[in-house]
Amino acid sequence: MAKMSYIEAIKETQRAEMQRDPNVFIAGEDVGVMGSAFGQTAGLLKEFGPQRVVDTPISESAIIGLGVGAAAMGLRPILVIDFIDFMAVCMDEVLNQASKLRYMLGGQVKIPLVIRTQIGAGIGAAAQHSQSLEAFFTHMPGMKTVAAATPADIKGLLTAAIRDDNPVMFIEHKTLARLEGDVPEGDYVIPIGKADIKRKGSDVTILSWSAMVHKCLAAAESLAQEGINAEVIDIRSLVPLDKECILNSLGKTGRLVIVHEAVETSGYGAEIAAMVADQGFDLLDAPIKRVAAPFTPVPFSPVLEKEWVVSEEKIIDAVKSLF
Amino acid sequence: MAKMSYIEAIKETQRAEMQRDPNVFIAGEDVGVMGSAFGQTAGLLKEFGPQRVVDTPISESAIIGLGVGAAAMGLRPILVIDFIDFMAVCMDEVLNQASKLRYMLGGQVKIPLVIRTQIGAGIGAAAQHSQSLEAFFTHMPGMKTVAAATPADIKGLLTAAIRDDNPVMFIEHKTLARLEGDVPEGDYVIPIGKADIKRKGSDVTILSWSAMVHKCLAAAESLAQEGINAEVIDIRSLVPLDKECILNSLGKTGRLVIVHEAVETSGYGAEIAAMVADQGFDLLDAPIKRVAAPFTPVPFSPVLEKEWVVSEEKIIDAVKSLF
């Protein structure tokens, strides 16, 4: 085990995969000389050269398009779009090209590309730089979507994403940048599609992903002091979803609280709740609660942003409402 | 009441609103001389001139951007994007501009624009011209989303959308083009946010929107012959959602089947199911079923497309599974 930060894990995992496989390359804005705004690619240009670490113009459609074409030819692009908000300017390349090409072509191609991007509020970046839009990508057949909450999960999931033969949205969270954690050494792959029970419990299942997992864990500790023993599941992979893990937990607890940072309406929590309301209906002892952001854009003011982002208290209240 | 087709209702409603309000104009590809691919704007160029019926280049970002700027200045644009699949090329203008501007600017502007677009499979148009992507727009605070299943609803909802002071996604369905129906004469507005019970029933609630409503009605007739009396709700407005109507119906029936054409995963059915699994949990006598497309792109071959699109039989089977 090595101790490293979330950002270091991103950087080191890319480095390791680029060393392992000459077909892996990185393209995006400011990934080279600058090493990305938060250092996620620092040093890679020097190590791998401008052919494999490509500083691009501000042309997101061309960046993803470049990835699609290169992937169709057998390369394994890592495409960097700094904030998930910007994915809106290259949605066609993701929705109608990367995700569909294999199917439309009757299986003739593989499109093994990774799009690395960040979600999340919390730093005063306001409405166009703070969204959590991961749900969009879960409505795109052909695409996989994963989110990492810890440095170890970064390593395991990013390695899996790069080695996957399909397009993968790799969702990072901007407030976790400096989070430190133990990271397994050597080859470490977390299979895409496996949830992680980050805290065992028996009274209620709290389910989340990305930065919110940490708030759920903190809430679970508080709840434990009040005698409620919560199980906290980090789904990690949104598509494909580890239904078995969720339903198993529910078999024990009978109660489900889903927590995410995105606005509630049509967030990915809706899909999970809907799946459970069908396949896990008989396991439920109480309504399914979602704790998520209100249906508004992300406001700038720290006072407003704090109100907007899901808090530990809101998670605790939702859990208690089930007892 | 006048009898007219779905397409005629679209055309006539636009005409009436343009006559009523000189600030209403239409912009999009081939809306002028051609009157749109299926005649949705036929004759309007002649009546209102090129200033108000604007044939644009194939530049969807600029089309929606034009609408946003014009709306901020007090005009009321109707922007035509032929198929919802193409919305992917102008998503930023919808997600980050049109929907957020009012909020980001602290309420300084209204953005009263309508985007008219079509969803749906059924004509062999394949993966990039057949999607039902309405769910995306329901995850965008600031945006309203409505879908019309009949010529009368076209008139009532499109009139409301044009008069609304907010951006509205107006969802048409390509297979309904020639559907005939009675349309109220004179001023006819359906308030956005009101569902419509298209068939009264007491045993199960079948909930849908757009073209699928007709399949649900047909399924309900078949079910009636087997002694199951289904209530069919056309939600019509996805955001805002008429929760009251849904929960009231469920209070009678205790059973819910949600039907939509989009792929099931993260379709808007998920949001409705999640809402009910929370707020209507105590009303439920059975699991919530979703009947929707499999998690694949839309295939071309008529044989495959038929398999892909939700059928009456699948709706019937889902309903029966609850008894």
Added chain:
Amino acid sequence: MNLDREKMLNLYENMVKIREFEEKARELMLGGKLAGFLHLYCGEEAIAVGVCANLNDKDCITSTHRGHGHIIAKGGNIDKMMAELHGKATGYCKGKSGSMHIADLNIGIVGANGIVGAGLPIAVGVAFAMRYKKMDNVVVAFFGDGASNRGTFHEALNMASVLNLPVVFVCENNHFGMSTPQSVHQKIKDISVRGTAYDIPGKTVDGNDVLAVYEAAAQAVSRAKNGQGPSLIECKTWRHYGHFIGDPEPYKDPEEQKKWLARDPIPRFAKQLIELNYATQAELDAIKDSVKEKIEAAVKYAQSSPDPLPEDVFSDVYAE
């Protein structure tokens, strides 16, 4: 023009093959045998054929919604194409694509595309991979005058320019984006001037003259293969039919239509071939007859092929 007889007749045969394929597709569509949208290439054959005659099997193309011509010119199999139009299991894409997404990765056809302008950035990516793998190849991105107004045109040309990639951007200016005349969708006359914005050489040629197209493409391809980067070629042409089958074409000036029909690239090239003694009328007729037979065979192949199985809907979404 230093083309030998075989090559010249090959150009002719390919043009005729496209024409006959399209006429047959039209007939089938009007007869209710085909589903979906069908955008015919009739009138524009000289472009696909003139360009692709410069390419080998490892060179690639990206195509458009009006893609049949490109695919045939690049060596696509018409049996598989026709089967695909019929949605059959034996089609290029097992019936999943239909007309608008046909591809054959084995011979460098990266795919038609139903989203206008979407092929250009993908072509840049293919070229990037060629350079990455030190391949001595080139990619051609076909697109229309209408597509030249999409943001992707701009981003792709700029990206190809700064990365100095082997791409030839071929604009098929048939003077309309669907119903919208070029004069309404852009103020420039020659789309080739847009190369200026990226320091890419731009050239306008008569797109109904297969040899002129061939020449221009030859230069651009050799430029690309010599590491000199991308080029933009605009080919002026005309589509003989509507945008898609069913388009009543209220926007077309009959005089213009007549003028352009008189410049039909196929009889025009036939005349040249005969005048320059490459072939006799009888020889050309024989080519046409043999092409027609192949098309009939393709139709027979398609129509006697099995439909996909309903459960095939679920395959090919993800690679394992």
Added chain:
Amino acid sequence: MNLDREKMLNLYENMVKIREFEEKARELMLGGKLAGFLHLYCGEEAIAVGVCANLNDKDCITSTHRGHGHIIAKGGNIDKMMAELHGKATGYCKGKSGSMHIADLNIGIVGANGIVGAGLPIAVGVAFAMRYKKMDNVVVAFFGDGASNRGTFHEALNMASVLNLPVVFVCENNHFGMSTPQSVHQKIKDISVRGTAYDIPGKTVDGNDVLAVYEAAAQAVSRAKNGQGPSLIECKTWRHYGHFIGDPEPYKDPEEQKKWLARDPIPRFAKQLIELNYATQAELDAIKDSVKEKIEAAVKYAQSSPDPLPEDVFSDVYAE
């Protein structure tokens, strides 16, 4: 240059106001008083000021992530701006916007924008509305060299061209998109050549010379107001600081930086004003002092203003 003394000193005052505002914002940010991203306009003041001096209150602008300069030059209220940067209820957008989305619809500031290149199509829409309403006005869209590679640049310029709308596209070429030098993100040197692609006149000026900018903008504005359509002006400039506060600028050549600092538009204009007898050094110093006072007052206003109420999160999403 037929500008009277008052106008000349006004240009100077506005440039100084921007500079002092930005320096103060920087200080506040480094002192931990401000949240979010802050992109400073220092070094580029001559552009916003030279351009906006041609505009009246009904003329409009769209701005960028680096927007403070545009807003001040267009007459924006610095108290409300400073309050907005502090996220206060008295800010331009009630604290909802922060630095990147400031707007003042009453004086034609349609808004800064956090999405690079997003302002251009919106500007086209504003111009469309002006023409629609028969207003005799113009819109200026500011954007960067980096933004000139986004698809929206292309679509917006083409749209403005075919609709012949009163838009002036002003490219602030500070030679970097974030860390990426112009030579890496495009092969052309003068972005103004991109006008060619739309039949729009393009002009490159020294963006650190406020009078040169003023002149070029005056021509473009009168062109637009005369119904002659859009123009593209490229202003070459340099940002004195990093892309945002916190950027270590590993990519900047210290020699280049030195060269450009020597061309700082403010002392340069001061020298001109003195040489041409528009003002004495003392008068210019007085202007600066009074500006500094206003900035201090703005900070005081901001810091003594109330925060929004938590429940304000829910308002302003939809208009009733």
